[in-house]
Amino acid sequence: MTSEPGNGRTLLEIADLVTPMTIRVAATLGIADHITAGLQTAEQLAAETDTDADALNRVLLHLVGAGILTKDGTGRYGLTGVGEQLRMDDRLHLNGGSGRPPWLDMKTAIGRAELSFVRLLDTVRTGEVAYHRHYGTTFWQDLSDESSWDDELYALAAQQIVFDGDKVAKAYDWGALGDVVDVGGGDGTLLVTLLRAHPGLRGTLVDRAAARASQTIREAGLDDRAQTIVGSFFDLLPRGAGGYILSRVQSDWCDADVRTILGRCAEAAGPGGKVFVVDEFATDEQAQADTATDLRMLVYFGGRERTRAQVRDLAGEAGLSEESIIRVGEWTIMKLTVC
Ligand SMILES: C[S@@+](CC[C@H](N)C(=O)[O-])C[C@H]1O[C@@H](n2cnc3c(N)ncnc32)[C@H](O)[C@@H]1O
Known part of the structure; x- marks a missing residue:
């Protein structure tokens, strides 16, 4: 049976911005956690969150209508089954946690990025990146200015690698490369996973922010086999490594930038060198x-x-040809050779 597009909702219901924004306000203020802790009237919640009681109450009332909260005759708010999902979960959402996805919180890097959707029309009209249009800077620059956001992103990225990194490590004889450069390597989880699985392998991680990766490597006791470099993959990369890994970076960039990044990998790898795009x-x-x-x-x-x-195709334009493909669950390792 095919469902009707829109699931029977009216256009106005589908286009509604009120409910999504009230949910995000509640998530950002931690309303569900406060309710669970026993602060249940609008006045108590406003005092706890340092907000205006009248405005907050009107938001909460809307969430009652939206089926997220309940309200009893004494003015106390509670959580519906769906509302329970607004509670903070120690496990992050991607890890099967049932709590709120971190990006509903507008204080997080991704929650903030979501708000740039109000500039979608500008992007459609001009091709300009909505985030930049909205905040006057790039997502990555913002991250550099607010280091706690790096931690949040790394935690999200590392979670997936914890699941799949072992499989990636086993799927290829990385040790035979001698040394690898993990380009845009994030918090170092993948590099450490590869080094643990291949005792002969050495690694260098290049990222715009590498403090967290240094810590991951240190904690893994792999200082003697791995180093980090703070740098940009738009600039020269360390030359002559046995392999260059680009894991889950390409979708963050436009075609021209991906060509440049892959070109930097190819240039550093040299003729016949190897570049691995690891991605879903x-x-x-x-x-x-x-x-x-x-x-x-x-x-x-x-x-x-x-x-x-x-x-x-982009790799081809950057002077790299596809040599082989290894499928690892949802992930693919694309092995490229410098032409
Ligand atoms: C989606 S994360 C992927 C991290 C890691 N490779 C993984 O698979 O989990 C993208 C990474 O690109 C890094 N990055 C963004 N711009 C960069 C730049 N110009 N040069 C180097 N790294 C950059 C970010 O800091 C982040 O660690």
């Missing part, structure tokens, strides 16, 4: 289906969800 590529069907992620990449970064063929 979209299938043709997904590329059409996961339009929300694709639009997020567009709005936050000017990036896009890409199929393997699209990345292979």
